[in-house]
Structures are given as C-alpha cells and as structure tokens.
C-alpha cells in the first residue's frame with residue numbers, strides 16, 4: 045500500500061496531463077466540497093482526486109468521506125504538514 049501511495053504522488057501530474065494506456069477517466073463528486081471532479085485512475089493510483097476510503101490517504105479522511113478533490117486535499121492542514129511542497133506553504137501554515 046505504501047508504494048501505491050508514493051506512485052500516486054509522483055505520477056499524478058504526468059497522468060493527468062497525458063493519460064497513458066490503462067488509465068480510466070473518472071467523474072465523481074468530492075466528498076468535502078460536493079463539486080464534480082474529473083480525474084483518472086490506473087494501476088498506479090489516482091490523479092485529480094484522492095480516494096480516502098482505502099489505502100494511504102485514509103489518514104486524511106473526515107467522517108465517511110470517499111474521495112477528495114485536489115484543491116480540498118491541498119487545503120487540508122494534515123496533508124500540508126506531510127507533503128509541504130515549498131517554503132511558501134510552510135510560511136502560510138500556522
């Protein structure tokens with residue numbers, strides 16, 4: 045499960061921009077903001093959203109959420125703590 049999560053992170057942008065073979069387009073509703081999200085799933089993981097009902101990202105789940113869109117996940121304080129991408133985010137965190 046750990047390797048699946050790591051692959052999901054590293055391949056997210058590549059898969060989203062140019063889906064490779066075996067990638068499936070998915071439209072779902074974000075459990076947090078209720079907006080429709082179009083993303084991709086593949087054997088490598090998901091892109092454009094995060095499944096939080098199974099696998100690594102369960103740790104960021106609130107209540108009975110199933111899937112979270114990128115903007116919601118990036119706004120999650122726990123996620124930011126773990127995946128701080130830049131000094132800019134670190135400075136915003138308080």
Ligand SMILES: [Zn+2]
Nearest residue numbers: 074077113116
């Ligand atoms: Zn959302």
